[in-house]
Amino acid sequence: MTTVAAPQVPARLGRFVLRMFRPQVYVTYGLLWVLALEGSAVAVTGTAWRPSGATWVRVVSVVLALLFLRMLDEQKDLAHDRVHHPDRPLVTGAITATELRGAMAVIAVVVTGLNAARSATDALLILAAFAYGLFLAALENLSPAVRDRQLLNLAVTYPVQLLLGGYVYGSLVAAGTVTANWRGAALLALCACVFLHFEFARKAAWEAPPGARLYSAGLGPRRAAAVTAGFAAGAVGCQVLLFAAQGSPLGLLPCLAAALPALATRRFLAAGRGPWPSVAATGFVVATYLALAVRAVLLP
Template sequence: MTTLAAPHVPARLGRFVLRMFRPQIYVTYGLLWVLALEGTAVAATGTVWRPDGATAIRVVSVVLALLFLRMLDEQKDLAHDRVHHPDRPLVTGAITAGELRGAMVVITVLVTALNAARSAADALLILAALGYGLFLALLERLFPAVADRPLLGLAVTYPVQLLLSVYIYGSLATAGTVTADWRGAALLALCACVFLHFEFARKTAWEAPPGARLYSAELGPGRAAAVTAGFAAGAVVCEILLFAPRGPLALLPCLAAVLPAHGTRRFLAAGRGAWPLPVAIAFVVFTYLALTVLAVLLP
């Protein structure tokens, strides 16, 4: 990167973010994720929950961590993208690896400072997620099968999402807002099921285009559909465990189950094409939004 080019870096990064990290998707997801997990953690204890300044720090930290991981993925997938996605920014030169790494350093410093201002434990928890992402980059370089086999790749990459959930919940626990117990485990499982339902939905199809790394290519479309629906069912079970004793209103998030049921029916009935992704996205949004509303309404 030359000195002459340096003034153009923010604009190049901005264009990268708008294309590869669409704010309307990733920022909304990060916001709903934090609000739902934090609100549910507090409401499940019978305590009134209201978002505050600490909530804002968690939202900013999670969104920036997702951006960090997206920038890392862009670099990890470069060889694959040169063949199958030649229009990606890193392939075309719209952004460079050096610019992405520089932005990742800035993100690391920023999230560390934000969380260290609250507690050392918060800073370590968010750094654990970023550090695991970097470890994965090394792992995929040493063992290409991790990237080439979707199910194996998911098994080793999913912990990044889990670590971010642990960061949110752990931040609440270290602040004394909640006491870590079985409800925390059920809540982490709920968020895992919501994410994995969407993750399987976006990589399940009857046909596998060249270069596509689909779970259905390994499991078969029928079994992949069953797993996709199973994760949605798992989320509903976790919601019932957490809220069933609190009355009918507490089961509001369970209404989201109609979405994966509809998606499963459509996919199996069609016998071709991909899983109806908008339905899977709606399941994530409705579930997290319902959990957030419930946390505000419950006494």
């Protein structure tokens, strides 16, 4: 058992975060996701939207929740990583499970406090995401099928993302900023399609290296490509449903981001080898969420 002096822990955690929770990726994703979801939720009511102090509480809460879940993933994937990823921090001893659990406890307290200062509803909504993540860790430990079957695992793990989206939207409803209606469900479906497009894209390839957990291994590369492209199409469909009736054709400009998955699908199928073009998948997430946030500011 590794013993670490307390003064060393912050530096060790910092190195873990920089490697396994790259700020340029995860912080950017959390920021754009919250701004796009909150901005669109307000904009579809015809009201001008501007970020507020509450917006930044939601951004910080979602980013820290993603870090909490990443730390949890590192622990529940330890057995797999020992075989297939021996350089991971938890495997090498660069960080310990005790350090990660301590950091997770601090994150939970900080996020709960931030949200409880606004409302009990906000605190309960974000805690639901934490609780579901912990439930998943226990479930994967008990069920080899949930742990090892990729599509089943996705079916039971994705709701944690839905809970985080529900936290953002529910917080707006609790504050009286928006009224809960079908548009909220459509916005959450839009975010789900954007996330799932990226999720399938990053785990789609014509070849499956040893230890790789790919959706294409079970579905086949062509069917995986169809599902990946289908989620991008679903994101466009949700935007048309939400914004087409608002009168301005500029409101549908975020849909232009769909050119990226369209080109990536064509390239992937034509190549017949290699992984899905990762730049296109990342670009679709960034372009869609950034365009939605800008749209909410410019076209209330």
